[in-house]
Amino acid sequence: MTFDALKPQVKDILSNQNLSFEAQLFEVCKLLEHHISYYNWVGFYFKNGDKNELKLGPYVGEPTDHTIIPFGKGICGQVAVSNQNFVVPDVSAQDNYIACSVTVKAEIVIPIFVNGENIGQIDIDSNTADPFTEADERFLEFVCQEISKRISNNS
Structure with missing residues (x-):
């Protein structure tokens, strides 16, 4: 399924009033992991209150021990500090990589902004080397912007 075909489904999930926000995020994870063959782990991390750390939110894929990630550690922790997308074509080439699984070859992390503040991120691991493109x-x-709108409309 193409990214364009997935966009309305993401919007539908995030506007489903019968689901809690956590359930909506979990459904988005399931949608992406199911329809994009090289998305092998899809999850969200959010700023943990006033602490300089991220806390694992809903995800789909292998269980992870990384439920709390300090800012600056690993790819997710670096995105929490830099506020920039981070695409890692080869995780073995990264000095500051936190390995979740030996099968992971690549990772992409995109921050979620609400009112200009980085409040979290979507994190995707792939068991395929260098699969992510500019289209990803x-x-x-887009997914992060829709989540930001969902948060803003319900706060």
Whole structure:
């Protein structure tokens, strides 16, 4: 399924009033992991209150021990500090990579902004080397923007 075909489904999930926000995020994870063959782990991390750390939110894929990630550590922790997308074509080439699984070859992390503040991120691991393109980045930015709208409309 193409990214364009997935966009209305993401919007539908995030506007489903019968689901809690956590359930909506979990459904988005399931949608992406199911329809994009090289998305092998899809999850969200959010700023943990006033602490300089991220806390694992809904995800789909292998269980992870990384439920709390300090800012600056790993790819997710670096995105929490830089506020920039981070595409890693080869995780073995990264000095500051936190390995979740030996099968992971690549990772992409896109921040979620609400009112200009980085409040979290979507994190995707792939068991395929160098699978992510600019199209993935643009699509995941769209997903993050839709999540930001959902948060803003309900706060």
